Amino acid sequence: LFLFLFAFSYLFASPLLLLLHTSDFFPPLFPEFFFRYIFFVLVTMADAALPTIEAKLVLLGSSGVGKTSVVLRYVERVYSTDQPSTIGASFMTKRLVKDGVKIKLQIWDTAGQERFRSMTPMYYRGASAAVLVYDITDLDSFENVKDWVNELKSQVQHEIVLAIAGNKSDCAEKRQVVRANAEEYAASVGALHVETSAKTANDVDLLFDKVASELLVNYRKKKREGGAVGGGAAGASGVRLGDKGNNSKGGCC
Known part of the structure; x- marks a missing residue:
């Protein structure tokens, strides 16, 4: 599950990051916070899945x-x-x-x-x-x-x-x-x-x-x-x- 989510996020990371950086709607630091949050969620999900x-x-x-x-x-x-x-x-x-x-x-x-x-x-x-x-x-x-x-x-x-x-x-x-x-x-x-x-x-x-x-x-x-x-x-x-x-x-x- 963790590997699937990581691969999924990696494939869509570049275009999404470009969109967030070029958009005037989001504040300048939003992309960094966004991906930190995604990484935190992935790690938490992987940890919760372990026996x-x-x-x-x-x-x-x-x-x-x-x-x-x-x-x-x-x-x-x-x-x-x-x-x-x-x-x-x-x-x-x-x-x-x-x-x-x-x-x-x-x-x-x-x-x-x-x-x-x-x-x-x-x-x-x-x-x-x-x-x-x-x-x-x-x-x-x-x-x-x-x-x-x-x-x-x-x-x-x-x-x-x-x-x-x-x-x-x-x-x-x-x-x-x-x-x-x-x-x-x-x-x-x-x-x-x-x-x-x-x-x-x-x-x-x-x-x-x-x-x-x-x-x-x-x-x-x-x-x-x-x-x-x-x-x-x-x-x-x-x-x-x-x-x-x-x-x-x-x-x-």
Whole structure:
């Protein structure tokens, strides 16, 4: 539809523009405004014609691993060395277009402090995807990821796209978590694995792009099967966690 409208407008653009420019009836700037309006209408129509996925994505992980820094780097393209700890949870939205499908990520960044742990289930309930973040310079934070996976297994009965992110890759000289071990564990639980650095922006986009790709694959799978599509449990089709068979420190962030 967009290509047809664009071709149609292009074929008639030259004579119409000449008419508007030579006519004394229209003000001098009218042709420019007219074609800007036409272009806006075409873009709006093309955008409205795209199918849309709305997906709830939750970030989980220990306090200080850089969850907020990662999501701020992705959504707002900013980084702060003195990012305060999240209280409860914060919410951000990211819109993108992938392979002709609009994806709206509703990102919940949860607090990592133990005193907020009891609140976390309300944030990952109905999520289409979960990103579990650890600090590659802190082995305990990686062990905590395993606890989060176990909690999701016991609490989440629908299928979910799962990703594990090893943040602070810019501090590789302080590494405590061997990348190969993390990748092996991620594979064992059916999760994606990416190492990121919110500080340098290294592979932050890659992390969320991989999650979006999985959401898109699942969306199309559901559509082929004639099932419900969209966000939440209905739109998720990744790892079924309930099935036993499916298995800021030192300035770095």
